[in-house]
Amino acid sequence: MSEILRRANVPIKVVGGPHVTHYAKETMNLGADAIFKHDGDRNFNEWLNSGCKEGIYEDYIKNIDTLPFIKREFPGFELEDYMLSGEDTQKTLFKQRSLRRLAMMSSKGCPFRCVFCDVQDKEFRFLSPQRVVDEMEHLLSCGANSIHILDDCFNTNRGRVIKICEEIKNRGLKFQWSGRGRAVLDEVTAEALRSAGCIRLHVGIESLDPEVLKWMNKRITIETSEEFCRTCNEYGIEIVAYFVIGAPMETREYRQELPYRIKDLGVKYPFFNILYPSANTKYYHQLMANGTYKTDYWQAFAEKPAPNFEIPFPRSQELQEELEETAEKCIKIFFNGNNV
Ligand code: SF4
Structure with missing residues (x-):
C-alpha cells in the first residue's frame, strides 16, 4: 500500500x-x-x-441491511473480472471452469475471539434473510450460477441460516453455493442447507488437540468438529477446513498424525497454516507481553513500511523449518501427491 x-x-x-x-x-x-x-x-x-x-x-x-447492493452492472462490467478463481488455492477446488462463481457478503464481523485471528470487527452484523436472497438473485441476474458467501462467520446465527435456506427454496431458485463459517452444524441446519443448494462449507477446525483449541480460545471442541464433519458427510456437503500448526504446546507427534486424522474426518480440502502473529491479535500481544518481542514490529511497519517486511518468527529457526516442512508434507500425504 x-x-x-x-x-x-x-x-x-x-x-x-x-x-x-x-x-x-x-x-x-x-x-x-x-x-x-x-x-x-x-x-x-x-x-x-x-x-x-x-x-x-x-x-x-449498525444496520447493514439498509445498504444497497455492490454495484456490479455498469458499462464495461465483465463477469470474468469478478469471478473467484483458483490460482492461489488448491488446484482441484475452484478450477471448475464451467462455473460462473461470484462472491458476496451476508454479514460483517465475528463475535468470537480466537487468539490468532485478525478479524477486527467483533460484532456480528448481518443482512436479513430476504436481503441476502435478494442479493443472490441479483448475482444470478448478473450471470452467476454459483455463489460463495465470503463472510467471516456466516453461520453465527443458526436461525438466520435456516431462514436464508427457506427463502431460497420459497423463491424457487436453483443454483449451487457455499459459505465460510464455523465448524458447528446440526442435522436440521444441514438438511436446510443441502436442500437449498449449499454444496460446501469452509470452516476453521484449526486443531485436533484439545489443549491447543483451548489455548486458541476457539470455543469448539474436537467432538464439535467431528460432529460437524459427520453431519456434512451425511448430507453431502463438502468440507474445506483450515488447520493451524505451531501452537506453543503442540507436539511433533501430533503434527505427524494430523493428515491421517483429517482423512478420517472426511474433510475434502484441508489447508494448513503456520501460527502467525498478525497485527493486533491477542497472540501478537501475548508475544509482546512475555518478552518474545521487544519491539512493536507492526507499529514500526505501519510507520515506516519496508519492502519484503517479515516479522521475526516467534520460535526457533529449527522449529520454523520443521513446521514449514510439515505443512507441505501434510498436503502431500493428504492428497497422495496426486492433486496438488
Ligand atoms: S478464526 Fe473464525 S471464529 Fe475465530 S475469531 Fe476469526 S473469524 Fe471468528
Missing part, C-alpha cells in the same frame, strides 16, 4: 479497510489524503459529494 501511495500519480489518494482502521495517522503520513475507518459504504459517498476534503473519516453502520 505504501508503494501504491508513493507511486500513484493521482490528485487524491483514498484508503479504507482494516489496516487503516488501526493505523490511520500512520497511513496519512505515508501520503494518503483521506482515510475511511471501519465502514466506508455511507460516508465515502457523502465525502465524494461534498468536495473530497482531506482527513480521517469514521463510520460504523
